[in-house]
Amino acid sequence: MGTVVVDAAAKKEANGSLADLNPTVVFVLGGPGSGKGTQCANVVQHFGYTHLSAGDLLRAEIKSGSENGTMISNMIKEGKIVPSEVTIKLLQQAMLESGNDKFLIDGFPRNEENRAAFEAVTKIEPSFVLFFDCSEEEMERRLLGRNQGREDDNIETIRKRFNVFLESSLPVIEYYNSKGKVRKIDAGRPVEEVYESVKAIFAPKNEKAD
Ligand SMILES: Nc1ncnc2c1ncn2[C@@H]1O[C@H](COP(=O)(O)OP(=O)(O)O)[C@@H](O)[C@H]1O
Numbered sequence: 124m125g126t127v128v129v130d131a132a133a134k135k136e137a138n139g140s141l142a143d144l145n146p147t148v149v150f151v152l153g154g155p156g157s158g159k160g161t162q163c164a165n166v167v168q169h170f171g172y173t174h175l176s177a178g179d180l181l182r183a184e185i186k187s188g189s190e191n192g193t194m195i196s197n198m199i200k201e202g203k204i205v206p207s208e209v210t211i212k213l214l215q216q217a218m219l220e221s222g223n224d225k226f227l228i229d230g231f232p233r234n235e236e237n238r239a240a241f242e243a244v245t246k247i248e249p250s251f252v253l254f255f256d257c258s259e260e261e262m263e264r265r266l267l268g269r270n271q272g273r274e275d276d277n278i279e280t281i282r283k284r285f286n287v288f289l290e291s292s293l294p295v296i297e298y299y300n301s302k303g304k305v306r307k308i309d310a311g312r313p314v315e316e317v318y319e320s321v322k323a324i325f326a327p328k329n330e331k332a333d
Pocket residue numbers: 153154155156157158159160161162265266268269270310311312313314315317
């Protein structure tokens with residue numbers, strides 16, 4: 124009971140401060156292994172955004188020994204999407220702690236529940252949505268070669284993640300597309316070529332970025 128009260132108070136405080144911040148948010152979406160994290164690192168270097176990967180925040184939460192750790196770990200091993208409440212809280216905290224007001228939110232929202240809950244809780248609308256479009260064949264090759272020791276980068280979980288992407292995440296991209304917010308990138312090319320396209324979206328016209 125005590126925990127619930129503390130959580131509600133923390134949530135209220137986080138929302139108040141986030142609303143004051145009026146942050147710029149870009150959602151970075153695409154299938155597993157499409158290169159979201161790789162390209163976000165480039166954007167951070169050149170355009171001053173803070174990169175928040177929902178997956179990284181969830182993995183850090185497991186490592187921190189949080190009471191949700193086991194549940195999150197089991198969901199990630201199954202390629203399932205963790206309840207929005209958990210992920211949104213981590214995103215809100217990370218945004219407030221960053222000291223920045225420009226964010227690349229990577230791998231979120233991954234389903235309709237994520238999308239609607241984030242909008243309802245934070246009142247934040249993304250400026251636009253970067254969509255890394257890549258074939259499953261290429262994504263599978265990249266995930267199997269990623270070598271980060273991730274428990275979900277095995278062929279069985281990869282197939283489950285692809286299904287979740289098709290069934291739950293693509294509809295979110297379609298939703299934003301209907302609002303004219305999607306910037307689609309052909310992510311099947313080499314890293315440097317993909318970045319050229321990404322850069323063109325962030326760089327103000329007639330100005331050069333490194
Ligand atoms: N354009 C690319 N061509 C080839 N390999 C890539 C490319 N972009 C990323 N990779 C590699 O593919 C793997 C998955 O990329 P990552 O950025 O982690 O994807 P995501 O964040 O979408 O899951 C990593 O090992 C990364 O080095």
